Amino acid sequence: MKHLIGFELRKLLILRVWIILAAAIGFTAFWFISTAYPKGMNSILAVYKAEPERVKQLIGPVDPQLAEKYAYRLDEERAEDSDKPDEEKITAILEQHYTVTGYQANLFKQEVLEAQQKIARMEERGEQNTFAYRDLSKWLTMWGSLELPGFYVTEDWLHLFLYTSGFPGVCGVWIGLLLAFGLAPLFAGETVSRMDALILSSPSGRLRIVAAKTAAAVLFAVCSVTLIFASTLLIACLPFGFIGWDAPLNDLYPTWATPYHLNMLQAFILQYGIALIGAISFAVVIGLLSALLRSSISTSLIAAGMVIAHLFLNDRWSVLLPTFLLNSGRLLQSYSTYNWFGYPVLYAPFALACTLIIGILAALLSPVTFSRWRRSPS
Amino acid sequence: MKLELRSIQHRFGKKQVLRDISFSLSPGVYGLLGPNGTGKTTLMRIMADVLAPTGGQVLLDGQDKDKLGDTYRAVLGYLPQELGMYNHFTGRAFLRYIAALKGLTRSEADERIEQLAGIVNLADELDKKCGKYSGGMKRRLGIIQALLNHPAVLILDEPSVGLDPLERVHFRKLISEISSDRIVLLSTHIVSDIDFIARQVILMGQGKLLRQGTPAELAGELAGEVWQAYIPARLLPQLEEIGTVINVQQQGEGLDVRVIAGRPPCEQAMPVTPSLEDVYMHHFKSTPGSRKVALSR
Numbered sequence A: 001m002k003h004l005i006g007f008e009l010r011k012l013l014i015l016r017v018w019i020i021l022a023a024a025i026g027f028t029a030f031w032f033i034s035t036a037y038p039k040g041m042n043s044i045l046a047v048y049k050a051e052p053e054r055v056k057q058l059i060g061p062v063d064p065q066l067a068e069k070y071a072y073r074l075d076e077e078r079a080e081d082s083d084k085p086d087e088e089k090i091t092a093i094l095e096q097h098y099t100v101t102g103y104q105a106n107l108f109k110q111e112v113l114e115a116q117q118k119i120a121r122m123e124e125r126g127e128q129n130t131f132a133y134r135d136l137s138k139w140l141t142m143w144g145s146l147e148l149p150g151f152y153v154t155e156d157w158l159h160l161f162l163y164t165s166g167f168p169g170v171c172g173v174w175i176g177l178l179l180a181f182g183l184a185p186l187f188a189g190e191t192v193s194r195m196d197a198l199i200l201s202s203p204s205g206r207l208r209i210v211a212a213k214t215a216a217a218v219l220f221a222v223c224s225v226t227l228i229f230a231s232t233l234l235i236a237c238l239p240f241g242f243i244g245w246d247a248p249l250n251d252l253y254p255t256w257a258t259p260y261h262l263n264m265l266q267a268f269i270l271q272y273g274i275a276l277i278g279a280i281s282f283a284v285v286i287g288l289l290s291a292l293l294r295s296s297i298s299t300s301l302i303a304a305g306m307v308i309a310h311l312f313l314n315d316r317w318s319v320l321l322p323t324f325l326l327n328s329g330r331l332l333q334s335y336s337t338y339n340w341f342g343y344p345v346l347y348a349p350f351a352l353a354c355t356l357i358i359g360i361l362a363a364l365l366s367p368v369t370f371s372r373w374r375r376s377p378s
Numbered sequence B: 001m002k003l004e005l006r007s008i009q010h011r012f013g014k015k016q017v018l019r020d021i022s023f024s025l026s027p028g029v030y031g032l033l034g035p036n037g038t039g040k041t042t043l044m045r046i047m048a049d050v051l052a053p054t055g056g057q058v059l060l061d062g063q064d065k066d067k068l069g070d071t072y073r074a075v076l077g078y079l080p081q082e083l084g085m086y087n088h089f090t091g092r093a094f095l096r097y098i099a100a101l102k103g104l105t106r107s108e109a110d111e112r113i114e115q116l117a118g119i120v121n122l123a124d125e126l127d128k129k130c131g132k133y134s135g136g137m138k139r140r141l142g143i144i145q146a147l148l149n150h151p152a153v154l155i156l157d158e159p160s161v162g163l164d165p166l167e168r169v170h171f172r173k174l175i176s177e178i179s180s181d182r183i184v185l186l187s188t189h190i191v192s193d194i195d196f197i198a199r200q201v202i203l204m205g206q207g208k209l210l211r212q213g214t215p216a217e218l219a220g221e222l223a224g225e226v227w228q229a230y231i232p233a234r235l236l237p238q239l240e241e242i243g244t245v246i247n248v249q250q251q252g253e254g255l256d257v258r259v260i261a262g263r264p265p266c267e268q269a270m271p272v273t274p275s276l277e278d279v280y281m282h283h284f285k286s287t288p289g290s291r292k293v294a295l296s297r
């Protein structure tokens, strides 16, 4: 079996795959260098590069008095855009960022307070058994356990997050394209190379070959996600020494509303895991399509269509699209639940389960579809 | 060991390609003979478990092949008429892949590949990419892959197409050597291929089984009906009306002809011993196209 899986992988690793992979990594490097890396004194990251010690002193939870002291900076122009000399600019950037963080910490506390008041009012009205009450309490429990927004340098992680899960989540698109074009020949390629007869007439020609091909597709998906995520992480954060890896996730503006108590590194690893599940399910679905259509071209076109579609669909039922989780950050961005007979169920595990079920169904249907080849030979 | 076909039928859409084919095979070489489009390949695909027939059964030692499943396919060696391969694989990698499909271990596979490549003269070409193989090299690679698992049932669809005369002789020798304890079914429209090695001939026409028997038995059916004559060219149309003209050769002023006819077709006709080719022509001369094939070999 190990042998067969090895051969199936070898059949998949054709030039086209390496080209897409090289294009993906090349594009990532180009994007980060041209748009995300600091140019001149234009970001907190640039400040950190210039004066790391000074920045490090400020890092941590906000000191409200200090934030108050710098509040006058809010009336000034955006410090990064000013044409003051660098030394002045550095001070301005730091102070402006610090006071903004203080403002965010207050907002955060405000949200908690409002929710507590709302809950108290609901209790007075005896609404403890409603979904709205349970949902709000659940949110408050999660939100309340988070750290207050603090002062951190997380711009490298911000760009990483935008690249993996913004619009468009470029990482997900590259992974999707790798799978769509790399895996389309999984079964269909045997028809093209007229190997179907030899495979079908062999003792492994029913279940075993389908299992080997499915396993190869899964390995292919795992390698694709790992290579793309690892290269993106290195390109985004290595030049800055991974600064901010232990900052809370709600420090980034796209994830300010996250209810999950995670730091940047944990969130990234979680995203990787989510993308893995998405990619594995998607890979199995492509395998099924390949066996069903017996054409690499139509399979890759439909699969590429799913990759494009996942960028635009974002309501809760888009989870039925096997590519949904390729944009792996969307599950971490906000508090989202689902009314399960009056009880709130977090949307994230629900979405993960949906995608897994789609993958399992596709895996179960593949042998059936493949055995139908005997009814209509090429 | 016995391989039995019971009332095999096959239809592609509305087109009935195989009609009620039944025969049984025991160890030895069988030649499946018939003109283009008779359904030889279709029948072999069914026996190789590549195509599900629309009717009938294939039984190995009395057990249905569909019930035997993997066990049935484990005893098979199959060379399709159009062999596929992966152009970016070397011949050796391709054979290792087939060996893996057949469940051989890596060392068994390598040993067997060396051995068979030596026999069919492909040992020096094994590390070339399949895409660069000539037609005859591909055919030999196809023969090796079919034999990798020491198959008890060997199904070869036009195995000798593309082989040069020397390789064809090697191939015939190989088949004779291995056929003592296994069933070998090979299809061809090259009568001489079968004449030398086949114990039995299965004659197919238009999806039906016409005859099954040893070459001698089949030829015997035409005893006293095959004639050889030297005639002036102008008499040829006359002869064609009386019987089936199988062969015409310019010989000095006149023609040397071979004719199948119930009575002597002309005065100078001499009776000759019928051959398998005569039998083939007797059955298929009327089918357009078959004549060309038989004469052009």
Ligand SMILES: Nc1ncnc2c1ncn2[C@@H]1O[C@H](COP(=O)(O)OP(=O)(O)OP(=O)(O)O)[C@@H](O)[C@H]1O
Residues within 6 Å of the ligand: A377, A378, B012, B015, B017, B034, B035, B036, B037, B038, B039, B040, B041, B042, B043, B081, B189
């Ligand atoms: N996949 C298919 N779909 C429809 N018809 C088919 C298919 N395969 C074969 N046929 C038809 O079935 C008939 C038998 O074809 P088959 O290939 O079995 O003949 P054959 O005896 O092997 O011919 P040849 O000597 O040329 O190899 C032909 O009329 C062919 O057109």
Ligand SMILES: [Mg+2]
Residues within 6 Å of the ligand: B040, B041, B042, B081, B157
């Ligand atoms: Mg054929």
